[in-house]
Amino acid sequence: MTAVLEASSLGKRYGRRWALSDCTLSIPEGKVVGLVGPNGAGKTTLLHLGVGLLAPTSGSIEVLGGRPADGPAQLGRVGFVAQDAPTYAGLTVDKHLRLGAYLNPSWDDQVAHHRIEELGLDPSQRAGSLSGGQRAQLALTMAIAKRPELLLLDEPVASLDPLARREFLQTLMEVVAEQGVSVVLSSHLVADLERTCDYLVVLVASRVQLSGEIGGLLASHHRLSGPRRDPGSLPATQDVIEESHTERQTTLLVRTDDAILDPTWTVKPVTLEDLVLAYMGRARDTQPTRRSGLKVLR
Amino acid sequence: MIEFQLDSTSGVATYLQLVQQVHQALQLGLLEPGDQLPTAQQVVGKLAINPNTVLKAYRDLEREGLARARPGQGTFIVGTLPRTDPAAQARFLASMAKWLVSARSAGLGPDDIEAIYRTAFRNCFAEGVA
Amino acid sequence: MIRSTWMQFRAQAVVATSGLLIVAVVMAITGPHLVHLYDANVSTCAAHDDCSTATSSFLQNDHALQVGLNVLAVVLPGIIGILWGAPLVARELETGTYRLAWTQSVTRTRWLAVKLGVVGLASMVVAGLFSLMVTWWFSPIDRVNMTVFATFDQRNIVAVGYAAFAFALGAAAGVFIRRTVPAIAATLVALVTTRLLDFFYVQPHLITPVRHSYSLALGTTISGYGGSNGAQASLFPGTPSLPNAWILSTDIVDKAGHSLTASVVNDLCPQLATVLGGPGPGAPQIQGGHVAAIGPAPAGANQVLQACVSKVGATYRELVSYQPPGHFWPLQWAELALYLGVALALAGTCAWWVRHRLS
Numbered sequence: 001m002t003a004v005l006e007a008s009s010l011g012k013r014y015g016r017r018w019a020l021s022d023c024t025l026s027i028p029e030g031k032v033v034g035l036v037g038p039n040g041a042g043k044t045t046l047l048h049l050g051v052g053l054l055a056p057t058s059g060s061i062e063v064l065g066g067r068p069a070d071g072p073a074q075l076g077r078v079g080f081v082a083q084d085a086p087t088y089a090g091l092t093v094d095k096h097l098r099l100g101a102y103l104n105p106s107w108d109d110q111v112a113h114h115r116i117e118e119l120g121l122d123p124s125q126r127a128g129s130l131s132g133g134q135r136a137q138l139a140l141t142m143a144i145a146k147r148p149e150l151l152l153l154d155e156p157v158a159s160l161d162p163l164a165r166r167e168f169l170q171t172l173m174e175v176v177a178e179q180g181v182s183v184v185l186s187s188h189l190v191a192d193l194e195r196t197c198d199y200l201v202v203l204v205a206s207r208v209q210l211s212g213e214i215g216g217l218l219a220s221h222h223r224l225s226g227p228r229r230d231p232g233s234l235p236a237t238q239d240v241i242e243e244s245h246t247e248r249q250t251t252l253l254v255r256t257d258d259a260i261l262d263p264t265w266t267v268k269p270v271t272l273e274d275l276v277l278a279y280m281g282r283a284r285d286t287q288p289t290r291r292s293g294l295k296v297l298r
Numbered sequence: 299m300i301e302f303q304l305d306s307t308s309g310v311a312t313y314l315q316l317v318q319q320v321h322q323a324l325q326l327g328l329l330e331p332g333d334q335l336p337t338a339q340q341v342v343g344k345l346a347i348n349p350n351t352v353l354k355a356y357r358d359l360e361r362e363g364l365a366r367a368r369p370g371q372g373t374f375i376v377g378t379l380p381r382t383d384p385a386a387q388a389r390f391l392a393s394m395a396k397w398l399v400s401a402r403s404a405g406l407g408p409d410d411i412e413a414i415y416r417t418a419f420r421n422c423f424a425e426g427v428a
Numbered sequence: 429m430i431r432s433t434w435m436q437f438r439a440q441a442v443v444a445t446s447g448l449l450i451v452a453v454v455m456a457i458t459g460p461h462l463v464h465l466y467d468a469n470v471s472t473c474a475a476h477d478d479c480s481t482a483t484s485s486f487l488q489n490d491h492a493l494q495v496g497l498n499v500l501a502v503v504l505p506g507i508i509g510i511l512w513g514a515p516l517v518a519r520e521l522e523t524g525t526y527r528l529a530w531t532q533s534v535t536r537t538r539w540l541a542v543k544l545g546v547v548g549l550a551s552m553v554v555a556g557l558f559s560l561m562v563t564w565w566f567s568p569i570d571r572v573n574m575t576v577f578a579t580f581d582q583r584n585i586v587a588v589g590y591a592a593f594a595f596a597l598g599a600a601a602g603v604f605i606r607r608t609v610p611a612i613a614a615t616l617v618a619l620v621t622t623r624l625l626d627f628f629y630v631q632p633h634l635i636t637p638v639r640h641s642y643s644l645a646l647g648t649t650i651s652g653y654g655g656s657n658g659a660q661a662s663l664f665p666g667t668p669s670l671p672n673a674w675i676l677s678t679d680i681v682d683k684a685g686h687s688l689t690a691s692v693v694n695d696l697c698p699q700l701a702t703v704l705g706g707p708g709p710g711a712p713q714i715q716g717g718h719v720a721a722i723g724p725a726p727a728g729a730n731q732v733l734q735a736c737v738s739k740v741g742a743t744y745r746e747l748v749s750y751q752p753p754g755h756f757w758p759l760q761w762a763e764l765a766l767y768l769g770v771a772l773a774l775a776g777t778c779a780w781w782v783r784h785r786l787s
């Protein structure tokens with residue numbers, strides 16, 4: 001399977017601060033990828049690198065087998081919605097669609113107008129007077145009407161009310177079902193990701209902490225609770241991601257592909273939210289010299 | 299056409315919920331052979347879930363012999379669920395009652411019993427999530 | 429890309445066109461009247477021998493409009509350039525819409541090139557049309573004034589260059605500063621500075637001026653005698669009659685090129701100081717060959733001055749450096765080419781910066 005996004009030790013520096021460091025990813029096609037992490041983690045930087053708005057400081061990135069923004073053809077294969085869905089406040093919805101038609105040879109006008117109609121948007125209304133949800137839908141329409149192979153969405157629902165958020169995701173999933181497009185969407189709301197994503201990338205403090213198919217990740221992570229003990233006593237194949245202790249009890253979140261054979265553990269599955277929080281916590285507790293390899297906490 | 303619901307708090311995998319709802323509809327007679335299942339596009343357009351989830355559920359139904367995908371047309375119900383044999387139901391109810399009695403006499407309380415049941419149930423039916 | 433640029437620019441184009449139309453209407457109403465007055469009064473004035481009154485009363489017509497149009501002719505190219513140039517990229521960067529514009533199927537370079545081309549061309553056209561209209565309207569007045577170079581910047585084709593330059597400057601400022609209002613301010617300052625520098629230091633030398641020496645004569649090449657700011661009194665250079673020429677410098681020099689000094693004048697014309705009461709703040713000034721009414725003029729002062737001029741004129745002549753009217757159009761083209769060239773260079777810098785630095 002070809003990768004839609006391939007990053008190799010990708011890094012971006014502003015002055016002395018690394019917004020993204022040592023990022024290595026290989027995202028397969030046909031997935032809806034959730035890019036999750038706290039604010040300032042580097043999600044926007046990664047997406048902007050993928051779409052050619054930024055150039056790498058170190059390492060490399062390839063999108064759909066080509067260099068981002070390398071030419072009109074490459075630009076036409078990737079649809080992008082930036083944070084807060086920028087639109088031209090003075091232009092009407094209809095003019096935005098015309099803009100899209102002028103600027104994209106692969107523009108499908110029927111799809112665009114059909115979507116606008118379905119969404120109930122008034123074509124003669126200026127984008128500046130649309131609600132946040134409507135602007136997000138307009139921006140999404142512009143991104144998908146050119147029939148891209150990959151969609152990159154930067155926190156598309158972060159500032160939307162729950163109904164607008166649901167409607168946006170409904171539209172997005174419809175498009176995925178209809179066009180078979182791969183999607184990378186960043187968010188800090190795990191609940192949305194859970195419904196829609198089948199691939200996860202956790203980005204914290206400018207580094208990739210975790211990446212993989214969600215099904216596989218959830219299958220290989222377990223919550224163990226049992227009598228108090230030292231996590232160091234676990235077999236080496238069980239990697240402790242998170243630990244907490246009371247006087248008598250130890251609770252761990254471990255990653256392992258082996259079966260848990262120790263009968264003193266109560267084994268429970270892990271939710272996506274637990275998983276993301278555990279990795280975010282781990283990144284915060286261990287310091288920048290950490291490498292992206294897994295490490296057992298003591 | 300069947301309309302799917304999603305219970306995001308139940309802990310049951312999404313695709314499984316879809317399969318179960320088809321089973322229930324078949325048992326209640328709301329779905330019959332020849333009926334078309336909603337397209338993945340229709341389902342995700344309402345539930346905002348990943349289309350692969352729907353496809354996985356439909357593949358499972360195909361494997362169970364309940365549905366068949368016809369290229370270019372959609373997915374259709376082709377089979378029926380064997381009506382649960384009332385005698386079998388009664389048998390299992392009885393053996394369950396016996397099990398409960400012995401569990402109680404072994405000193406297990408309601409919460410223990412529930413925990414054991416849930417673990418066993420999950421291990422039996424869950425193959426992964428989403 | 430051209431269509432999309434035009435779509436976003438249309439509103440501004442409408443404003444500019446409306447403005448041009450309003451000016452055109454005003455000119456259409458007042459212009460022919462001026463021509464009529466000229467034909468009636470000025471072109472026939474020589475026959476009636478009242479040219480000075482005829483011309484001065486003619487020049488009073490529509491005086492306010494004259495001033496207004498001349499001012500507008502100076503500022504309009506700059507204003508268009510700034511208002512259309514500065515926001516071109518800065519607005520997109522400021523509002524974040526560049527994240528939409530640069531992720532369509534058009535590369536950044538092409539996006540910028542087309543925007544610069546379309547809007548830049550529009551500003552040149554508007555400035556050019558306005559300049560054309562102004563030139564037409566002023567033609568009878570300019571014919572009377574015979575000082576084409578005085579309105580060099582406000583007529584004919586140079587406005588096209590000024591507009592292109594102001595536009596490119598604004599666009600560049602917008603690209604570097606990334607915010608519209610500061611870019612406008614910076615462009616304004618840079619524009620005024622450049623235009624002033626150009627006016628005083630560059631324009632006179634775009635084409636080598638003509639240098640000619642004239643014999644000294646009171647009333648033309650010698651304007652008078654006196655001292656200023658407490659300096660020693662000397663002969664003042666005047667200007668020979670060179671209609672429609674641009675006098676750059678006048679210097680009274682001898683064959684070796686040495687300038688006339690006050691001490692030489694004193695040596696050659698010792699009576700001058702005594703007759704006229706010597707140098708100093710109260711010393712009377714003589715201009716145009718006649719004694720000015722500052723204090724009592726001693727009798728015979730004029731003849732003394734005349735004699736002095738003849739004496740000095742034996743060894744000294746006035747060297748005048750000037751642009752003749754024949755140089756007017758070559759200078760217009762040279763100025764236009766200069767500004768267009770710089771505008772192009774600025775546009776290229778913009779393109780390079782947007783491509784390589786804004787990431």
